[in-house]
Amino acid sequence: MLGAVVVGMGTAGWVRIRDMLAPLPGSPAEKLTVKGFISRRSLGTQQGVSQISVEEAVNREDIHVAFICTENESHEVNIRTFLQAGKHVCVEYPMTLNYKAAVELWDLAQEKGLILHEEHIELLTENYKEIKREVEGKVLQEGTLHFTGGAVKPGFGFPAFTGIARLTWLVELFGELSVTAATIEEDSGNNYSKMTAKLKTSENKPLMWTEECGPGLPRGRNINFRFDSCTLTEIPSAPKGAVGLFMQDLIHFSAKLVGQDTNQNRRxxxxxxxxxxxxxxxxxxxxxxxxxxxxxxxxxxxxxxxxxxxxxxxxxxxxxxxxxxxxxxxxxxxxxxxxxxxxxxxxxxxxxxxxxxxxxxxxxxx
Incomplete structure (x- = not known):
């Protein structure tokens, strides 16, 4: 068994504990057992799991894995702390706020012979899988993706970074992209921001990506993708998957820990x-x-x-x-x-x- 600690007790941290307490039967996730959680707040016991300190977590020999579920700007320091202590790490997406830090952490993990896994549940959603099937084989002519959501919490990064999951969607759907122009509107007094980026594909087809966040804005993605054969204006509906998104990711991560990655994954x-x-x-x-x-x-x-x-x-x-x-x-x-x-x-x-x-x-x- 591999003992784990969860760092951060927001929604993601709570779900990580829940899934380790009740893993999918027969999956590699059964090899994980939660030993404690870390939080800046004094929370006592959560779901029957005790709160412990960072010092205790890095020094305990029965803790082998750390799940980093804090705000984005704290990811780097927490990853580094646990890697240096010889612990495997699973971190919520995005791993760091800059490329240089990410490369340093990948290097550190390899040097120490540890697993560093970056969760990206956006690419595990049934909606994403469905839209990927919809666009497969079609030739994009132009498109827009406009995301709206509530005000961004402090510590989660600048607009282009807090919305990087949507950018990842576009890259996964349409390949390599380059930026031609970008603008940002901000009203710090009302905690409102709107970023618009003009992108182009490798075939010089235009894409516009907008991130608009502020109090009271409904969370949603509005798309308009015009192809050579049709236009897609709504994200296709898809039934909820039988296995939860965090559980799917937990299984992927634990498979790496117990050495069940396939040769196809390596290729x-x-x-x-x-x-x-x-x-x-x-x-x-x-x-x-x-x-x-x-x-x-x-x-x-x-x-x-x-x-x-x-x-x-x-x-x-x-x-x-x-x-x-x-x-x-x-x-x-x-x-x-x-x-x-x-x-x-x-x-x-x-x-x-x-x-x-x-x-x-x-x-x-x-």
Whole structure:
């Protein structure tokens, strides 16, 4: 059994305790047992679980896992505290308020051989799964997503960050996005804010994302996605899932803890990280999903190749007039427009032979 402590006793913390006390039968979540909770408030016993201090939690040998359920700005310090104490960590989304801190924490987890898991229940909702099915195969022409909700509580970050779950929706649905413009309206006296960001897809199709928060505003998402074949103006309704969102996430996390991640999960992780691994200095990139494995180990048995476009006569073992290079993993192009020869030469000594005198695009497996 793995002992756990819950840090923060808001709604998420309360649900984490509830789910560990009554895990889904037969799931890896049964391996977790809650040993206590931490709160700035003096709350006594909650759901039969005792309140303990941070000092006690980090020093107890029967506590192996920490669930961080505090406000966003406190995530970083709490994650660091428990990782340094040798505890696995599950943190509510978003993990930190900036990229640099997130990378440091991933590195720290890997160095200590610990699991660092970031919850994102937005992508586990039945509504999200349904809308993803609706847009699959369709070509976006333009779209808007306007979120409204109550006033943002102190400590949860600036508007673009408190709404990052909606941005994640857009990225998951339509791929890589870039920002072309953004504005923000704020009335601090009335705790009101409205942020509007103009985005574009990799195909230069416009998307507008709006986050509007203030007292009395109903919580909701209004969409208008125009495709080549139809227009989607409502999020499709979907029946409630048989397993709760936090329970689904608890099962994912506990599966990592007990080593039940599948090889398919490892392959997916490797594909997702490869473009960043190639673009950045490898010493600054770490694989933390799956935990504790290097890129080479995670990609064992995978098909990885180069697509090299060149023209002109092939006078040497390797073409010199290269106009495009792409990296292919499991039949999917994960990075392209690599024209610098330093990328091409990382092929373990394999070279490309192609027809001379005409433009060509060929594949080489490495």
């Amino acid at each position: 997916t992780a490797a594909i997702l990280v490869l473009p960043h691994y190639l673009r950045e200095n490898p010493s600054n990139i770490r694989m933390c999903e799956p935990h504790g494995e290097t890129l080479d180990v995670a990609m064992n048995g995978m098909q990885v190749g180069l697509l090299i476009g060149h023209e002109g006569v092939l006078d040497d073992a390797f073409p010199l007039q290269i106009f495009n290079v792409a990296v292919v993993v499991e039949e999917k192009i994960v990075i392209y427009n690599l024209r610098d020869g330093k990328w091409v030469c990382h092929t373990n000594g394999h070279y490309l032979l192609c027809k001379s005198g005409i433009p060509a695009l060929h594949e080489i497996l490495i």
